[in-house]
Amino acid sequence: MQTGGTKYAQSGKVNIAYQEFGSGDICLIVIPGWISNVEQFSHIPPLAAWVNHLTSFCRLILFDKRGTGLSDRVNENELPNMDQRAEDLLAVMKHANIEQAALFGLSEGGPLGLHFASAYPKKVSKLILFGSFAKWVRSDDYPYGLNEEGHLKSINYMAENWGGPVGLQLMAPSVMNDSEVQEYWASYLRHSASPSAAIALYKMNLDIDVRSCLKKIKQPVLLIHRTGDKLVESGHSIFLHQNIPGSELFLSEGTDHLPWFGIKREELTAILTFLLGGNIVKDKRLDKLKTEDVFIIYAIKDYIEKKFNEVISIKGLSRKFGINEFKVKSGFTILFETPVITYLNQTRLEHSIRLLTNSSLSISEIAERVGYTHPNNYTIAFKRRYGMPPNQYRTELNKDAFK
Incomplete structure (x- = not known):
């Protein structure tokens, strides 16, 4: 997957790194949890696929909070x-020239999303919180999460x-027992924060308490939480639902805290439907595919965009990505509304336009x-798409250049 290129926004004297992907009328800003690195997500295949899915229907912004x-x-x-x-x-x-955006607050990013929506209501169109909370430390009036002693054990472990x-x-x-996942997760953490920074930021989270914001939230809010979440118990989101007027609560099965592990098709559908304003009750495209198939087909699209100049066939894609040929053909058409081979040819032809224009x-x-x-096949495909053979296209370009 290609990254969007890191940019920097200046907040006072602090530079905030961010990347943007995709396009469309919907802008979604992901507020990360504890720590992150906008250039390392592509090294985590499930995370890259999750990002790819979101960018299929919106403009997506990822950023690293200060200190991470x-x-x-x-x-x-x-x-x-x-x-x-x-x-x-x-x-x-x-x-990034964004007047208003939907926010996706992940874990500790949720409280920031709530605070921001309360402080800058015109800047936020909708708010999605995944595996999040209003307060990080258990207390007499908030019976969720770890107490201070439990958090201290976590800090010592880190x-x-x-x-x-x-x-x-x-x-x-x-x-957790997958050696490949262990390796890239450890690398991601090291690139996201130093040991002292990670601990300092964790300690900072102990002060999080945005309960005073909840009644002030006027934007549509979708709360997604897995019932067996091992890091943040689902009671946190139930509390949020009870205290945010008009919020929607979606409890799904699973124990993984991070949304790109153990992903559920129903979660993807809920996010898509919510962001599109409820016009789609259920995404029919996703109904015909397993979640794993969806991610594989996005990976196939990404592969075509990178490797379009190589020999590519349905059979070859099927073997390379471990998915049967029927799903390659039907799934690609369902998700991208064009057959896979047609998309391959379009990608090749669009690249050839750049070569016709900028090379000899x-x-x-x-x-x-x-x-x-075979050059003849290229000429036939080019003429079919653009109404003239490539040599004539180049001639017309040269004529225009000398006018």
Whole structure:
């Protein structure tokens, strides 16, 4: 998967790293949890596939909160409060020319989403919270989560084990014993924060309490939580639902805390339906495919966009991605409303246009560059799509250049 290129928004004296993907009328900003790195997500295949799914129908913004990932580090004595983090998000929106967006608050990103929606109501169209909470530490008036002693044990565990797959048994227990997942999760954590930064940011989270914001939320809110979540118990979202007027609560099965592990098709459908304003009661395209199939087909699309100049066939794609040929053909058409081979040819032809415009390569050389074995097949496909053969197209370009 290609990344969108890291950009920086300035919030006071602090630089906030972000990337943007996709396009469309809907803009969705993902507020990460504890730590993140906008250039490392593509190294986690399930996360890359999850991002790919979201970008299929919206403009997506990912950013690193101050102190994490590629954003500026902060002094332990100057950890940001909720107001400062809200200003950071506002800076990203301003730099990306976003007047209003839907927010996806993941875990600890949820409280920031709630605070931001309360402080800047005109900037937020909708709010999705996944595996989130209003308060991080259990108390007499909030009977959810760990008490301070429990959190202290977590901090000590991090201090002793940072560098390895810390917290995977809670974040994604379904894959905790997978050596490949352990490796890329540990790498992601190391790229997201240093040991001292990770601990300092965790300690900062102990002060999170946005219960005073809940009654002020006027935007549509969708709460998604897995009933067996090992890190953040579902009672947190039940509490949010009871205290946010008009909110919708979707409880799904599963123990993984992170949405891209153990993904449920129903969760994807709920997100899509909610963002589209409820016009689609159920996404019929997804009904015909398993969740694993959806991700594989997005991976096939990404592969075509990168490897269009290679020999590609339905049979070859089926073997490479471990999915039967019927699903390759029917699934691609369902998701992208065009047959897979048609999409391949369109990709090749669009790239050839750039070569015709910006290079002196011969027609035969261009045909070979974009994946056509025989130049004649390229010429026929080009004429069918653009109404003239490629040599005439180039001639017309040259005529226009000298006018």
